[in-house]
Amino acid sequence: MTIPHDAAARAERDPRDIKPAEIFKELAKGVLGQERALEFVSVSVYKHATGKVPGNLLLIGNSGTGKTTIMNNIQRLYNEVPEYRDLRAMTIINANLLVDSDRMEFRPDRLLQAVEQRARSVIGHDPTAEELRAAMERATICVDEIDKMSSVVAGKPNPIGVVLQQGLLTLMEGENVAYRTHVLEGGEEKQRTLDISTRGMMFICGGAFEGLYDQVYYRVTNPGSGEKLKSTAIRTADGQVRIEARFTLADFFRIEDLFAYGMVPQFIARFDNVVILNDLTMEVLKEILLHSYDSPFIRSKKFFEIMNIQLEIEDLAAALIAEQAEKQTRTGARALRGIFGRIINRIEFDPDGSNALKPNPDGGRTLTVTAAMVRRALGL
Ligand SMILES: Nc1ncnc2c1ncn2[C@@H]1O[C@H](COP(=O)(O)OP(=O)(O)O)[C@@H](O)[C@H]1O
Numbered sequence: 293m294t295i296p297h298d299a300a301a302r303a304e305r306d307p308r309d310i311k312p313a314e315i316f317k318e319l320a321k322g323v324l325g326q327e328r329a330l331e332f333v334s335v336s337v338y339k340h341a342t343g344k345v346p347g348n349l350l351l352i353g354n355s356g357t358g359k360t361t362i363m364n365n366i367q368r369l370y371n372e373v374p375e376y377r378d379l380r381a382m383t384i385i386n387a388n389l390l391v392d393s394d395r396m397e398f399r400p401d402r403l404l405q406a407v408e409q410r411a412r413s414v415i416g417h418d419p420t421a422e423e424l425r426a427a428m429e430r431a432t433i434c435v436d437e438i439d440k441m442s443s444v445v446a447g448k449p450n451p452i453g454v455v456l457q458q459g460l461l462t463l464m465e466g467e468n469v470a471y472r473t474h475v476l477e478g479g480e481e482k483q484r485t486l487d488i489s490t491r492g493m494m495f496i497c498g499g500a501f502e503g504l505y506d507q508v509y510y511r512v513t514n515p516g517s518g519e520k521l522k523s524t525a526i527r528t529a530d531g532q533v534r535i536e537a538r539f540t541l542a543d544f545f546r547i548e549d550l551f552a553y554g555m556v557p558q559f560i561a562r563f564d565n566v567v568i569l570n571d572l573t574m575e576v577l578k579e580i581l582l583h584s585y586d587s588p589f590i591r592s593k594k595f596f597e598i599m600n601i602q603l604e605i606e607d608l609a610a611a612l613i614a615e616q617a618e619k620q621t622r623t624g625a626r627a628l629r630g631i632f633g634r635i636i637n638r639i640e641f642d643p644d645g646s647n648a649l650k651p652n653p654d655g656g657r658t659l660t661v662t663a664a665m666v667r668r669a670l671g672l
Pocket residue numbers: 322323324325326353354355356357358359360361362580584586587624625626
């Protein structure tokens with residue numbers, strides 16, 4: 293999906309001709325190691341873009357495995373592909389903001405306010421009622437931390453979670469919501485109530501569902517469950533391979549596990565697919581460190597460019613960092629930042645004080661993060 297410099301020079305395609313495989317390729321530039329999940333996401337985006345069938349998704353994945361990254365990359369896709377112009381009003385909102393816990397009520401207006409704000413900024417001028425309604429009705433709505441809105445939290449009933457799930461499920465079924473706002477009419481701002489249909493919206497809910505891992509693990513490892521953990525080959529930073537029996541949620545997950553977790557069956561039924569993200573392997577973490585848009589290495593590279601210093605990293609150094617990050621299983625790719633920081637922060641403060649700088653023929657300098665530097669900084 294290369295965007296021509298002169299976008300107008302290319303005839304726009306029917307969204308039906310932008311196939312899931314093409315959507316996948318674009319999303320995969322920013323989301324690494326989640327190919328299976330991205331296949332589902334691409335199909336959902338295709339469904340949403342063509343507007344015939346709903347493509348609502350529930351993303352389940354440990355912290356730092358890429359849930360928000362997937363949402364951000366869908367937004368990037370909408371922004372970059374001219375044919376997706378009408379889909380650009382996308383919003384990411386935390387589930388707990390959609391309920392008023394004092395009054396125990398669902399607040400769709402808060403959701404629509406977030407969508408409206410986004411729609412207005414996409415439209416770029418004071419919209420008419422019709423323009424605003426049209427943009428809002430094609431919105432993609434991402435609801436984060438949906439797992440915190442379980443009907444049971446820490447073994448206790450969580451009624452507000454039920455309120456949220458029931459409210460959201462009604463919207464996902466397709467509802468008309470009366471929404472008060474102000475719009476431009478005959479050159480004047482007027483108070484209006486828009487009748488917003490949610491039928492053409494896409495809903496993507498995401499959560500870490502932390503207890504779900506243990507819950508399914510116990511079910512599976514319970515003697516008599518008849519299930520068996522799969523053995524996989526694990527590669528270490530220095531290239532060795534060992535075999536480990538690993539529990540992977542995706543291998544054993546059943547939809548009923550979500551009901552036991554405290555999700556309302558009718559709510560879960562509104563999703564087209566429940567998608568489980570992979571925990572990130574050392575190889576993927578290394579790729580993320582070296583290549584993802586907002587990796588701490590890439591950020592640091594940009595920082596050093598200001599000082600006319602080219603930042604490089606040895607392959608083994610990157611592998612060692614990735615290996616350490618993989619050990620912090622609860623934070624996923626987020627661990628990269630802290631670990632890389634322990635190596636680079638002091639050098640960013642005083643590059644000349646490090647002995648890692650080498651002059652370049654062109655007058656600038658190169659700074660290479662070596663395996664030795666990583667081992668020293670991390671005490672390996
Ligand atoms: N699969 C992935 N591909 C690329 N980068 C990722 C991936 N997973 C996490 N990251 C990086 O890790 C950080 C946290 O990821 P995020 O998507 O916010 O995690 P979460 O699953 O908790 O929402 C981000 O900086 C992101 O760039």
